[in-house]
Amino acid sequence: MCQAKDPSAATVAANVAATERYDMDNRADFTDARRGLIAELPGLVYSDADPDKVVYDPEELAYLTEDAPCPDSVNPSLWRQSQLISLGGLYEVTKGIYQVRNNDIANLTVIEGDDGIVVVDCMAGVESAEQSMKMIREHITDKPVAAVIYTHTHIDHYGGVKGVVSADDVASGKVPIIAPGHQFDKYAIGENVVAGNAMARRSFYAFGGLLPKNPLGHITCGIGVAATKGPAVSYISPTDLITETGAKREIAGIEFEFLYAPDTEAPEEMHIWIPHLKALTCAENANHSLHNIQTLRGARTRDARNFARYLDETLERWGDEAQVHYGPHTWPVWGNDTITAFIESQRDTYKYIHDQALRLANKGYTPLEAAEVIELPEELGRNWANRGYHGTLHHDVRAVYTKELGMWDGDPVSLHPHPPVESARRFVEFAGADKILAEGERAIAAADYRWAAEILHNLVFAQPDNQRAKDLQADAYEQMGYQAEGPQWRGVFLSAALELRAGTQPPPYTTASRDSILAMPIDILFDFVSVHVIGEKAADIEVRMNLDFTDAGEQWTMWIRRGVLNARRGRSADALLNVAGPKALLVAVLLKPESADQLADAGEITLDGDRGQLSTLGGVLDEFDPAFNIVTP
Incomplete structure (x- = not known):
């Protein structure tokens, strides 16, 4: 693999200056992320298919210790979030609720009942789920699995299900799988597999799956470690669908109440309330991160207004009672005042993005123009939970346009443009390759990296064998990645630099797993x-x-x-x-x-x-x- 370059002086200065935008003195999240630790992660996770293959090695993220200073090659906000994400193990959330966190991109949550346990979300891979269940058995309880709940239709919440329960137990009716929506299978499998090849390729860029794990490469994915390599991805269809708000189920002596929240973070999603524990989860509609309205991997565009609508309905129903909020990513929130403030802030962030994007659209702004000027109010923007560790403000604003107004930005020049190669060829013929190279070099020397990447893109597409042009564009992308607060932006830019220098890299796995295809x-x-x-x-x-x-x-x-x-x-x-x-x-x-x-x-x-x-x-x-x-x- 080619050698990454060091951050430029301009990047170092940009990352130092970035600290002024953030509430760096607020360390409460570190206390919360460590709270309730019962056992550290046991270490390596090995593949079920190949016992010699390591699926996850937590030591690969050892450089992310809490006392490690932020490297010059990482945005300090992203470094802080990644330090939090790297804290893994088995935790007690509250009496009767336990989580295994950060041996996979998502958490596995267990609610202990009278004569069984309920597992909420199952991680992305079977091996990590198996390790998590082993920790539950060793440290908490050997009660049988009474039910599995999928909070929504994304692969990192159902992929490990066969590490939790057997298909035979589900088929026999012994263990129900509860999930939201009228067509869970359709959205879960269709979204991840029908367009899966394109989505997977893009996700390896966004989540840094092709990058080395070090301060010049992969720095978590902002809401989870995203460090597993080729896990076994399984699927078992739900047997009990939640299709309306207010639906209740009693399992192992525990009452669960559901709020159906479709067309939010996933096409089918739900929030869950456990009355006797005063415990709430809003699934991925409330996180310690701004979420995607449009994912960079390419899933369906979400409805930012619905995020706000269902979060507000959750506050109406249970906001006065909730004492703990746990999620399928990151760490919990405790205390009624804190939970209410957390959900209100998330609600208002999505509502602000939705409303301001459409306000500017109605004034004639294009998506890019609006994204360049919209900033969150200080109270929202300085809240760590609203920072862009998964979605970013810039691409979420553009996504609102896509959702509400479609793919055309309203400028006739973009209605019927030439394809990229033809447009680039004409541009290079007009401007001259030497002049573009000279301007690219000048822009990079001036730390004008966005312009350098844009102008060199034309030369790379017109002359794909021009390695000098590709190397220069790689330099620009690399520095943009080092400065990015959003880990998916960092992953995209650094993966682009890798491809330009070394060619395409083989993917670590594909989403069209045998289980996924057979479950269609x-x-x-x-x-x-x-x-x-x-x-x-x-x-x-x-x-x-x-x-x-x-x-x-x-x-x-x-x-x-x-x-x-x-x-x-x-x-x-x-x-x-x-x-x-x-x-x-x-x-x-x-x-x-x-x-x-x-x-x-x-x-x-x-x-x-x-x-x-x-x-x-x-x-x-x-x-x-x-x-x-x-x-x-």
Whole structure:
């Protein structure tokens, strides 16, 4: 891997000056993050699939000790947050509630009942969840798992579920899985897998997954360590869906009350109140960080107004009673006054972003123009919990435009622009490569890094083999990363510098895990296959087949015509091929049609009709490169 460069004098000065914007003397969060520690993390987490592979090593973040001075290469606000994030172990939140924190990007929370435990969120990987449950068993209780609750549809909250409970116990009805929404499977699997290749590639940039873990590279992801490498990602579908506010469940002698909060941080999300413990979680709608209205990895744009709306409803319902607020990321908040102030501040931050973005939109500002001038009021902006450790104020303002007004910024020049390579080629022909290089060098020397990156982008896209241009742009991105308070901005800029200098890097894992694909509802499975169809190749073919998912008891017909794959329930009399078998094998047939003959010959599936349909299907399916270029054409 290429060597990162040191921060420039201008970056050092910028990071020193940044301390004046922050409430650096306020150390209360460190006291709270250590509160209730029962046991430190036991150490290395090994892969279930490969016992010699380390999935997580907490020592990789050993440089983030509380007394370590902030390096010149890190924004001091991000350094402080990362020191807090690196504090990991098993904690007592309050009597009966326990959390394992920071051996994964998300927390695992356990509520102990009379004769069982309820697990709220399961981390991203099976191995970290297994380690967490082992700590619960060693230090807290050996009571069985009575239920699992997913607070929302993101992978770091369900991916470790098979480290908590077996699929057989769920299928038998012994252990329910409770989750929000009418279509949890659709949003959980669809968001993470159908567009998963693009989302994963972008996430490795945003979360620094390709960077070394040191002060010149990865500095946590702001709400969790995000340091696991290729964990086993599992999935079990919910069995009990919460679709309205006020729904209650009694589990292991504990009453849970739910507030349904869709279209907030996730398409399906809910808050949870435990009356007898006076314990509240707003899931990821209230964090020790500003959240994303639009993620840099590329998930659906969220509704900032809904964040505020449901946080206020939570205060109305339980704000006078809550004594502890725990979350699936970061550390808890204790005391009614503190909890109320915390949720009110988060509520008002999202409302301010929403309202001010639309105020300026109504005055004719474009998204970038508004993002450059909107600042939070001091009371909100100096609150550590509102700092941009996940979302940032700048890209959240732009996201409000996307959500409310669409992708066009209103300027006709952006309505039908040339594609990036063509635009760059014309620009370079007009301005001259030598002149652009000279201006890039001048801008970098003057610490005008944003301009340097912008002008050199044209030369890199017009002449992708021009290593001098790529090296210069990498220098600019690197210093921008060192100055960024938002860890995702830091990750994007530093990963861009790495790609420019050393080429694309292989991803540590893909989101389309076996469990994720097999858990897809069948309609989403066909959506997943559809996005692999090469439209121009499929324009003149015709595929018509029936598929009988024998273990699911569902029959579907699928056809390709005019370059489009469609599917609907039921069988078609016009099908040219009938395929029958268990879902797992039909998934293989749809994604790898060349496997069908071997499966049929082995008697594992049946094929009745024109087997040439499978060859035709295979001939129009695309493959996705998980390491596609981002900063070069």
